[in-house]
Amino acid sequence: MNTSKMITQLKTIIPIVLGAAIYAFGLLYFIIPNHLMEGGVTGITVLLNYGFHIPTAISNLCINIPLFILGWKVLGSRQMIYTGVGIGAVTLFLWLFESLIDNGLFEPFKTEHDYILASLYAGVTLGAGLGIVFRFGGTTGGSDIIARICNRKFGWSMGQVILVVDIIIIGASLLFISKEKILYTFVAVYIASKVIDFIQEGAYRAKAFTIISDHGPDIADVITKEMDRGVTLIPAIGAYSKMAKHIVYCVVSRQEIRRLNSIVKAIDPRSFVIISDVHDVLGEGFREEKEE
Incomplete structure (x- = not known):
């Protein structure tokens, strides 16, 4: 690989890694400490953490590995290479932030009353992280891979597939968190979608x-x-x-x-x-x- 091509790839990979770090930070600093939820396959890792105290880094990797392999076979390597970078980076930073929290070196934001503040900041950080990842052609895996496969094989709308997955996962979260927290989650998801659009479309x-x-x-x-x-x-x-x-x-x-x-x-x-x-x-x- 020549130097110019390597520099070009680094200009794509580094922002994806940065976006993954911001996303993982928002998940562990705002979402989980306040028992809120997240959509997509990431929501499954949050539910496993709430129900069985499984570290999010482990469950995120275990869920995404088979999805990544399936996506690689169905969609091809070109579409999946930056998805692999996104999955690996999110897993790495989830592990890093969890280790810092467990060792008392990182204090997450936890509130007993001002959940709207937690929801707003969760939406901004998650949206900023995902927006950067998406802008540079990456994904964090999960439901995005499922949606792409369903679109390729059955012609289903990617947006509709992601919406169905989100509804199922957030619905299942009622077993672990209150309806009030679900409503706050919708606030975070809405804010995140707006921030993603803002970053995708450009600040100018x-x-x-x-x-x-x-x-x-x-x-x-x-x-x-x-x-x-x-x-x-x-x-x-x-x-x-x-x-x-x-x-x-x-x-x-x-x-x-x-x-x-x-x-x-x-x-x-x-x-x-x-x-x-x-x-x-x-x-x-x-x-x-x-x-x-």
């Missing part, structure tokens, strides 16, 4: 302007000269008037919204403007994508 958000006007070229010229932004003119025909016109498409930062609005209204007060959110904007004037 911009606005896309779609401007329908009889003075499209004039608007485009002013935007180009005064704002130094790229503009695309799209030929169009009005359905009612049958008149040819141009649609102006332009992406700007949030700080430039007011300025662009002013330019458009000054040139054509009757223009029709659609403003929409865009995520992860790449290109000149925004975030540049570096070549590997």
Whole structure:
């Protein structure tokens, strides 16, 4: 393996390992000490810990090994290599944090009354960890492998498979934890999903302007000269008037919204403007994508 290829792989593996560490931390620092739950196969490791005091690192590894082998055979090595990294990293950090807790070197957050705080922070840490892992092409194994296999073999929706697994596991948790804790768990799961989306879509958000006007070229010229932004003119025909016109498409930062609005209204007060959110904007004037 040449040096550049190794560096490229390290740029993927290191963030996956970091995300796995954050995820394991959230599980042992917020979820388990407060007897909350987690979805997916990880939820099984939590249940085994609650019911039989089995260390999460051991149960996580034992459950994921057969799933990983099955996934390797069905899905192939290319799809599973970073999943293997994720499983190994989560198991390693679960073992590390459990060892620190058992030896009194690490004090988890445990509360007797403020479970909403525990739920919020659990959602943020779990979501941040999983978001980083997913963003760099890895997974933590478990229900994700099951969902991929069901999708490949039976054509089932991955989202639906994961949802069914989550419902079964969280439902089974009623044998070990109260309904109140289940509701707090839903808060954590919801927050985690939002954090995952935020990391997946990118922290940078911009606005896309779609401007329908009889003075499209004039608007485009002013935007180009005064704002130094790229503009695309799209030929169009009005359905009612049958008149040819141009649609102006332009992406700007949030700080430039007011300025662009002013330019458009000054040139054509009757223009029709659609403003929409865009995520992860790449290109000149925004975030540049570096070549590997």
